[in-house]
Amino acid sequence: MDIMDGHFVPNLTIGAPVIQSLRKHTQAFLDCHLMVTNPLDYVEPFAKAGASGFTFHVEAAEDNWQDLINRIRNAGMRPAVALKPGTSIETVYPLVESKEPVEMVLVMTVEPGFGGQKFMPDTMDKVRDLRQKYPSLDIEVDGGLGPSTIDQASSAGANCIVAGSSVFGAKDPPAVIAMLRKSVQEAQKIKIVSYM
Structure with missing residues (x-):
């Protein structure tokens, strides 16, 4: 779920009350x-x-990320960090390598805040760098992911995919989800073999 405050990005979206309402109806992982x-x-x-x-976004937590990670984990949630397309991948290395690290890095493949944007292929260099440096890290990509871009993301090393418009705008959403999942699973098999 995307939460926006109208300040970090111009849009304003759902908050804790919506999460609380959803939690009553599912045991699913609410990311x-x-x-x-x-x-x-x-x-x-x-x-x-x-x-x-x-x-959370690394751009919004430059001064307090370690405290933030600790609080997230102590509150029983999985800590992860995101970065905008223009932010250097090196900014997240300390968060992955710290004593109390994040458990996932989200590489934004569009500018955050608006759905339906075009996938930025050059962001896959960040995914490749992360996968090479941290072979077991969960790497998520978000923005413009769909049938025409999933193979770029999965072959670069992304193993967590966020897809909105391509799923919700599809004539057959389950088929699109299955295709996205299959691409990631096949790429991960190749990666696992190449790491041995």
């Missing part, structure tokens, strides 16, 4: 991507609401 200026302010409300994963 929350917070595109907000002050992510620390959201840790407690989202934990209480039942969020499973809490992904």
Whole structure:
């Protein structure tokens, strides 16, 4: 779920009450991507609401990321970090390598805040760098993912895919989801063999 505060990105979207309402109806992993200026302010409300994963932007947590990771983990959520297309991949290395690391890196393949944007293929260099440096890390990609771009993302090393418009705008959403999943699974088999 994308959470936007109208400040870090111009849009304003769902918050903790929606997460709480959804949690009553599912045991699914509720992965929350917070595109907000002050992510620390959201840790407690989202934990209480039942969020499973809490992904914050490195650009919004330059001064307090270690405290933020600790609070997320102590609140019972999975900590993850996201970065915009223009942010250097090196900025997340300390968060992955710290004593209390993030468990996933989300590489934005579009500018955050608006659905339906065109996939930026040059962001796959970041995914490749992360996969080479951290073979077992969960690497998520978000933005413009669909049938025409999934193979680029999965072959670069992404193993977690966020797809919105390509699924919800499809005539057969289950078929699109199955195709995205198959691409990632096949690429991961190849990667596992190549790491041996």
